[in-house]
Amino acid sequence: MPQTLTARRLLTSVGSIEYPVITLTSDGLIEDISSDPSIQSQDTLSSPFLDIHTHGCAHHDAMEGTPTAFAAINRFLATKGVGRYLPTTVTAPVDQTLRSLEGIADAIESPATPGLATPIGIHLEGPFISHAKRGVHPPAEIQPPSIELFDRFHAAARGHIRLITIAPETPGALDLIQHCVSLGIRVSLGHSNASKPETLPAIDIGATSATHTFNAMRPLDHREPGILGTVLDDNRLFAELICDGIHVMPELVRLWLKAKGEARAILVTDSMSATGMPDGTYSLGNLIVQVAHETCLLVEDGVPTRTLAGSVLTMDRAVANLQRFTGAALSTALHLAAHNPAALLDLPNPLAPGQPASFNRFSPEGHLTAVMLLGRETSVPSIP
Numbered sequence: 001m002p003q004t005l006t007a008r009r010l011l012t013s014v015g016s017i018e019y020p021v022i023t024l025t026s027d028g029l030i031e032d033i034s035s036d037p038s039i040q041s042q043d044t045l046s047s048p049f050l051d052i053h054t055h056g057c058a059h060h061d062a063m064e065g066t067p068t069a070f071a072a073i074n075r076f077l078a079t080k081g082v083g084r085y086l087p088t089t090v091t092a093p094v095d096q097t098l099r100s101l102e103g104i105a106d107a108i109e110s111p112a113t114p115g116l117a118t119p120i121g122i123h124l125e126g127p128f129i130s131h132a133k134r135g136v137h138p139p140a141e142i143q144p145p146s147i148e149l150f151d152r153f154h155a156a157a158r159g160h161i162r163l164i165t166i167a168p169e170t171p172g173a174l175d176l177i178q179h180c181v182s183l184g185i186r187v188s189l190g191h192s193n194a195s196k197p198e199t200l201p202a203i204d205i206g207a208t209s210a211t212h213t214f215n216a217m218r219p220l221d222h223r224e225p226g227i228l229g230t231v232l233d234d235n236r237l238f239a240e241l242i243c244d245g246i247h248v249m250p251e252l253v254r255l256w257l258k259a260k261g262e263a264r265a266i267l268v269t270d271s272m273s274a275t276g277m278p279d280g281t282y283s284l285g286n287l288i289v290q291v292a293h294e295t296c297l298l299v300e301d302g303v304p305t306r307t308l309a310g311s312v313l314t315m316d317r318a319v320a321n322l323q324r325f326t327g328a329a330l331s332t333a334l335h336l337a338a339h340n341p342a343a344l345l346d347l348p349n350p351l352a353p354g355q356p357a358s359f360n361r362f363s364p365e366g367h368l369t370a371v372m373l374l375g376r377e378t379s380v381p382s383i384p
Helices: 067-079 094-109 147-156 173-182 196-204 226-233 250-264 315-326 330-344
Strands: 003-006 009-012 015-018 020-024 030-035 044-046 049-054 082-087 122-125 161-166 186-189 239-242 265-268 280-284 287-292 295-300 303-308 359-362 368-373 376-378
Touching: 009 020, 009 330, 015 030, 044 330, 049 122, 049 265, 049 315, 049 330, 067 082, 067 094, 067 368, 094 122, 094 147, 147 161, 147 173, 161 173, 173 186, 173 196, 186 196, 196 226, 226 250, 239 250, 250 265, 250 315, 250 330, 265 315, 265 330, 280 295, 315 330, 330 359
Parallel strands: 009 044, 049 082, 122 161, 161 186, 239 265
Antiparallel strands: 003 020, 009 015, 020 030, 044 359, 082 122, 280 287, 287 295, 295 303, 359 368, 368 376
């Protein structure tokens, strides 16, 4: 039977529809979107979240590249309002990366399942990064930017790399950035110790984003803005941020939002396999990570270091945190979690007649209460 969804407002990429009435076909497509001021609901509907930077969750890492791993990841992300995502790699031996990319491509090419999150492309984070700002990426596996090596990765991924993180100051980086741009791949600047003069040429030739702003970046200096100052100042760039209050303090979340504005800021999780799991020891690619009190620390020689290794953040919490840290409206937070990532990847508007019905529903208090993906509702944990 056809279904009807109603709410106080429907947030879209270009504004809002007040008192929406959304009619769905019996096979889960949007048939019509109209408005009826007599609607009594006070809820908000929006597009599901799009996480362009996630390594995994539910005790599975995207680099496992197996159907079992992606079944668990897709199921968990759906419960947090994520409809689409980019499985994200971490620097590893070349042969292992090639195998992982093949497995991730298999997951992307598998038929999407209603009610579950869908991987739509790959974010290649590493190996073309700076040793000085490598974070947890293993130094022995970091590679100089190479078109030849990238093309091997792209072939293994069967063309599904949609986003790549590159340190612009490394020799060969500009050639690789130009090559990726020519293939339609979005380039994100990150894990970088670049100065401003080393960053600007990368933007001039087509880099369009920044990877987890503030983290694994040259610190801001009032005489040499470096990559961080350039990212915050240059309106050509989108800028990711991990809004967990651990990777970036609330004061700097506010600075980031003021600098990038609602049009260019993007919320990401950088989540790892421990997301949704109890405290303990987990993996991030080949790395061992100790998780305690929502903080993920790299383990070396059996001892936790002070180096952050991903997060256990979920997108619904990132949206809530942004509102709490900055005073931003729910509409702003949802724009950063759904519409800006889609704009970066140049994805079409999914809220249109003939498209699969995918929506997040929020209570008047701003809590995620229901998720519909590809025409099927999925279970959302109750608010504690």
